[in-house]
Amino acid sequence: MxxxxxxxxxxxxxxxxxxxxxxxxxxxxxxxxxxxxxxxxxxxxxxxxxxxxxxxxxxxxxxxxxxxxxxxxxxxxxxxxxxxxxxxxxxxxxxxxxxxxxxxxxGDEELTFGSTTVMARFIPHTGATLGFRIESNGRSMAYLPDHQAPLEGDEIAAAVRELIDGVDLLIHDAQYDEEEFAEKSNWGHSTIRYALEVAHQGNVGTLALFHHDPAHDDDRLAALEHEAQVSAQGRSIIQVLSAREGMSIELSEQKDA
Ligand SMILES: [Zn+2]
Ligand SMILES: [Zn+2]
Missing domain, CATH: 3.40.50 (Rossmann fold)
Structure with a gap:
């Protein structure tokens, strides 16, 4: 929420x-x-x-x-x-x-709820799928839980660029590691590496890795989170974390609920 x-x-x-x-x-x-x-x-x-x-x-x-x-x-x-x-x-x-x-x-449109604006754009996944950018009170976030990474290369769809550009928080699909993606590359999801690339190119503040693979247990997720944090060093992303149930994030600081 x-x-x-x-x-x-x-x-x-x-x-x-x-x-x-x-x-x-x-x-x-x-x-x-x-x-x-x-x-x-x-x-x-x-x-x-x-x-x-x-x-x-x-x-x-x-x-x-x-x-x-x-x-x-x-x-x-x-x-x-x-x-x-x-x-x-x-x-x-x-x-x-x-x-x-x-x-x-x-469809591809803007919605306004009081002082909150929502940008909706169709993004690559399987079937009709929207990503959202939400802005309120000078803060911004983007929510792309299911996003198909390109089968080759790191191209980022124009719609995705619009959604993520400069957001304080990006919640992004990070289901697979490279090996898993090689097996399931057309299943509609992203690798952690691609999520980092999207966040880097979009000048995102915090990247929350999301849509974890159900086969990854807590230890595996903690290891993947650590790897992602190491990979993010020297890039434009300020913070990388693995989303957890019950977690709450304030856009300038986050804490476990
Ligand atoms: Zn899903
Ligand atoms: Zn899906």
Whole structure:
């Protein structure tokens, strides 16, 4: 989740972490008006969508979740998500939740939520996938959790350059090491080395390595984080870290929550 001066929470994707976040938001909502949140959805792969039906505020009538997700080639976003959240995959359909869900089809465009601006751009992955750049109060971050590195060379797509240019924080796909990428180079993801290259060329402040390979345990991730930090020395990136569950990052300083 991204916290800004806006009262309405801004959530990034709807993976399994959405269940715990939903409970937290539900318990800590202190405003007089009904619950409201916005969710930026990069794409519809399961690992980015499975938490949606477990988002607790949807159990309450009057609550509203606005979802901004990638325009699909055929069918609108609502019909595609309806087809995923329905029996026999889940006991109820989206329309049966007590809370309201508004789905907004997004392409290459800019969105404005109060004093927060969001740039959305289609980026290389598999299927229609957005990356986001979020700016608020003079701070900026980019979120590219799933990004296909080029099969050869280090070219960076123009859309990606726009999203990441000079951001304080870049959360970027870093699923594979070089050996793994050689085996799975067209699976839609990046290497840690390519994530560093993107961050370097984009003059990014902090790079958070993200979308870890499920086969990497904590020790392996710590070793990869250390390697990345060594590789970043002498480059323009100020800080590299491996994203962890429960971590919170303030744009000038970070701490474990
Ligand atoms: Zn994906
Ligand atoms: Zn993914």
């Amino acid at each position: 991204v916290e800004t001066d806006e009262r309405t929470p801004l959530i990034l994707d709807a993976g399994t972490g959405l269940r715990a976040l939903g409970s937290h938001l539900h318990d800590s909502w202190e405003h007089d008006e009904p619950f409201r949140a916005r969710l930026l959805l990069t794409h519809l792969h399961y690992d980015h969508l499975l938490g949606l039906p477990f988002f607790r505020p949807l159990e309450q009538s009057g609550s509203l979740l606005e979802i901004y997700g990638p325009r699909q080639g055929d069918g609108d976003l609502a019909s595609v998500i309806d087809a995923a959240v329905t029996p026999p995959f889940f006991p109820v359909q989206m329309k049966e939740f007590r809370g309201d869900i508004q789905l907004v089809d997004v």
